[in-house]
Amino acid sequence: MDPVIVVGAGPVGLTLALALARQEVPSVVLDEGPGKDEQRPARTVVLREDTAALLERLTGAALGEYGVRWAGWRSLRRKQVMNEITFDESGPAAPLHIAQHVLTGALRAAVADEPLVKLAVDSRLDAVEQERSGITAHTRGPRGTWWRGSYLIGCDGPRSTVRKLQDIRFPGRTAVERHAVAALRVELPWEGRALLHRMPPWRQSGPSAVEVTARPLPDGVWRLDWLLPPGKDLVTPEILVTRIRETLAGWTDGSTPAxxxxxxxxxxxxxxxxxxxxxxxxxxxGDAAHLLGALGTQGLDEGLRDADNLAWKLAPAWHHGHHEALLESYQTERRAAIAARLRAADQALPVLRGGGGLRQMVPGTARGHDALLTEGHLGRGPLGAPGGYADSPLAPPPSEGEIQVDTAPGSPVTDVRVTAEDGTFVRLRDRLGRGALLVVLIAPGTGVWDRKHWVSAGVMPRLAAAVTALPHPAELLVAEDYPGAPAHSVLLVRPDGHLVTALSGVRPAELYAAAQAAVGGAAKEKAEAASSAR
Structure with missing residues (x-):
């Protein structure tokens, strides 16, 4: 079987190649550049808990050593504190802020150590031909040649050559927001805490900035973003330096720090x-398929989720033959999730970025606006939270034993400590991305037992037999608890960490049906039935 061709060696393309390799699928990554990334401290990314965990699984690197996990979040309006959040172990994990070239470097290092990934530098795609059995791609450059592959994935950014060669339209809105950006090493009064300051009280030079954001990076470096008004007003170096000095002076009681x-x-x-x-x-x-990023949201986060979703669906198709229902679900799930976030942003933008007038006089408006912006920056709510796949074609039909837990079907599961089949304690997220379904039994008290005392007791033998009989490889895990899940309930989790269903007890037939649906079996049967009916 020919390798998968990945076009683009940015974070999304490299992540996809590593995710495929983890499931024993070889790939060729076509990099139009020389294999090195320009160091731009002002070009950074904010990773949410799930995407940071995904990258750490694939690279084996502790990304917290290369970036900064925020100690907290603070938002101001003029001189008033609107919201203050401290990140600790009792609440949601802090976002991770990291320079993009540092992140890409960690991914490139992992690719260099992965024998199943071939990185071809100075290889610019200029032609794609596909037939029933595979793909042929041509690259130009010093090493211009033809490449043969099983599938081809365009991770080549906003100006995607792959998208243009396939004549796929890319409609949307241009210049939704503009920001002047600076990276500087400075000591600020709130070490390690990100800040959103709306309507700062000091005078701004040049085009007015009604909002400024400060995000910490390692070694005392901060990224500052000033939201600019609509239009094409030129931001000269002189204006930007004056703005930096004014902002820093405003945050430090009048004197600009070094x-x-x-x-x-x-x-x-x-x-x-x-x-x-x-x-x-x-x-x-990734950016070849979608662009978003207004109101504090992060486009790379969604691109990484694209890679995670697609990798586990390509793997069985590569190993066992083309699986139309499973492959088609990628577009259905991911496009709907991005469309929902874009709709939420489009609805919020006129409210948050509109003019003043009576709207500014309504009590509570400022706090409501602050809450919306906080959602975008912290990855929560309709603006920032990762999308679920409740309407996925891979969703199983309703069953008698289905129960509700705090995670809705189709949504990402909560990371909890689990016991693996070898008796070791691991995090649930550590078992994701291997191509296997996860079956999690909720069994309070088992965490203090030796494995030999419970692996053959109670419902375990029956559940183990049911897992062995599933139509797709699956791993059996045991958790002492899970939010909203009663004792002895069973969770079925997809390889990308989204909940398929929660069942009350061991129900082999219902577990089998849910697993079959999750890997496209039910959708495949529906398609075949519809075809035969015609």
Whole structure:
């Protein structure tokens, strides 16, 4: 079987290649550049808990050593504190802020150690031909050649050559937001805490900035973003330096502290969504498929979720033959999730970025706006939370034994401590991404027992037999508790960490039906039935 061709060696393309390798699928990554990334301290990414965990699984690196997990979040309006959040072990995990070139470097290092991934530098795609049995791609450059593959994934950014070669439209909105950006080494009064300051009380030079954000990086470096008004007003270096000095002085009671300016830029946010994410054996992922990023949201987060979703679906197709229902579900699930976030942003933008007038006089409006922006920056709510797949074609039909837990079907599961089949304690997220379904028994008290005392007791033998009989490889895990799950309930989890169903007790037939649906079996049967009816 020919390898999967991944076009683009950014974070999404490299993540996809590593995720495929973890499931023993070889790939070729076509990198149009020389294999090195420009160091831009002002170009950074904020990773949510699930995507940071995904990258740490794939790279084997503790990304917290290369970035900063926020100690807290603070938002101000003029001089008033609107919201203050401290991140600790009792609540949601802190976002991770890291320079993009550092993240890409960690991924490149992991790729260099992975024999199943071939990185081809100076290889710019210029042609794609596909037939029933596979894909042929041509690259130009010093090593221009033809490449043969089983599937081809376009992870080649907003100006995607893959998307253009497949004649896929990319409609949306241009310049939804513009930000002046600076990375500087400076000592600020709130070490390790991110800050959102709306309507700062000091005078701004140049185009007015009604909002400024400060996010910490390692070694005392901060990224500052000033939201600019609509239009194309030029932000000159002189204006930006004056703005930096004014902002720092405003945050430190009038005197500008010493700082070292490392990098500057203007970040323009676009909102776009490809009409199709698939054309036969060709798929799109990341910025090639969608652009978002207004109101504090992070586009790379969603691109990494694209890679995670697609990898586990390509793997069985590569190993066992083309599986149309499973492959088609990638576009259905991921495009719907991105469309929902774009709709939420489009609804919030006129409210948050509109003019003043009576709206500013309504009591509680400022706090409501602050809550919306906090959701975007912290990865919560409709603006920021990862999407679920409740309407997925892979969702199982309702069953008599189905119960409700705190995680809705189709949503990402909560990370809890589990006991693996060899008796070791691990985190649930550590078992994701291997291509296997996860079956989790909720059994309070087992954490203090030796494995030999409970593995053959109670419902375990019956459940183990049911797991062995499933139509897809599965791993049996035991957790002492799970939010909202009663004792002896059974959770079925997809390889990308989304809940398939929760059952009350061991129900082999219902577990089998849910597993079959989760890997496209039910959708495949429906398609075959519809075809025969015609």
């Amino acid at each position: 700082y070292d300016l490392l990098d500057t830029g203007v970040h323009v946010v676009h909102h776009r969504l490809a009409r199709r994410w698939r054309a036969g054996r060709v798929f799109l992922a």
